[in-house]
Amino acid sequence: MTSLAGSSILVVGASGGLGSAIARILAAEGAILTLHGRSEEKVRALAVPGTFVKSDLRDSGSDVELVNTALRAHGQLDGVVNAAGVVAFGPASDADDETLDELFAVNALGPMRLLRAARPALLESAAAKRDPFFLTLSGIVSESPTANMAAYSASKAALAAFGQAAGRELRRDGIRLVDARPGHTETGLATRPVAGTAPTMPTGFDPADVARRIVDAIVAGEKDLPSGAFTPQPAA
Numbered sequence: 761m762t763s764l765a766g767s768s769i770l771v772v773g774a775s776g777g778l779g780s781a782i783a784r785i786l787a788a789e790g791a792i793l794t795l796h797g798r799s800e801e802k803v804r805a806l807a808v809p810g811t812f813v814k815s816d817l818r819d820s821g822s823d824v825e826l827v828n829t830a831l832r833a834h835g836q837l838d839g840v841v842n843a844a845g846v847v848a849f850g851p852a853s854d855a856d857d858e859t860l861d862e863l864f865a866v867n868a869l870g871p872m873r874l875l876r877a878a879r880p881a882l883l884e885s886a887a888a889k890r891d892p893f894f895l896t897l898s899g900i901v902s903e904s905p906t907a908n909m910a911a912y913s914a915s916k917a918a919l920a921a922f923g924q925a926a927g928r929e930l931r932r933d934g935i936r937l938v939d940a941r942p943g944h945t946e947t948g949l950a951t952r953p954v955a956g957t958a959p960t961m962p963t964g965f966d967p968a969d970v971a972r973r974i975v976d977a978i979v980a981g982e983k984d985l986p987s988g989a990f991t992p993q994p995a996a
Contacts, residue, residue: 776949893938943990
């Protein structure tokens with residue numbers, strides 16, 4: 761994908777710290793956006809042109825709704841950026857069912873269902889030689905599961921494993937699956953855990969820098985962005 765101009769891209773989690781940064785860069789480079797969030801007010805406040813869709817990834821049918829909104833608005837779908845996610849902290853033995861269910865529903869099952877829903881439209885994009893992609897953010901914890909974040913790490917590792925296998929399948933269809941695994945990034949997510957309290961963390965990456973690296977990878981045709989692809993590394 762040598763240019764994003766005119767590409768129809770769905771950004772899931774566009775109101776988040778990283779999703780909003782990605783959306784701004786995509787818009788600046790000419791992409792036509794469908795912006796998802798659970799708060800219309802927050803998405804509108806981004807002042808990024810696009811079609812808004814409100815949806816909860818935990819709800820049945822939300823995946824189809826997201827894809828259909830993009831298709832109705834723009835007539836095609838050439839890419840999906842899944843930047844939605846939730847986090848939880850605390851010992852593995854303390855994680856209750858509600859926390860486990862939410863972590864896996866949003867971080868793992870949501871993207872899996874979204875890929876399933878988006879595949880027919882992405883196949884059409886591939887047939888039209890528009891180099892479609894589906895981007896996930898499994899993060900550094902999928903490479904290095906972290907103590908006191910065991911359930912969160914597991915949900916992201918599940919997403920990474922799914923992406924590796926699905927990417928091999930989709931390659932035959934002309935659809936590129938990209939997984940990005942940046943280290944801790946200052947998105948504010950750690951201040952909004954679904955359970956527990958975040959430990960003291962070193963200063964993380966600037967979301968704008970991570971977003972720039974991700975968009976550059978989309979344009980350059982990259983398929984994998986391990987933690988080492990994001991430099992410089994945050995201070996220890």
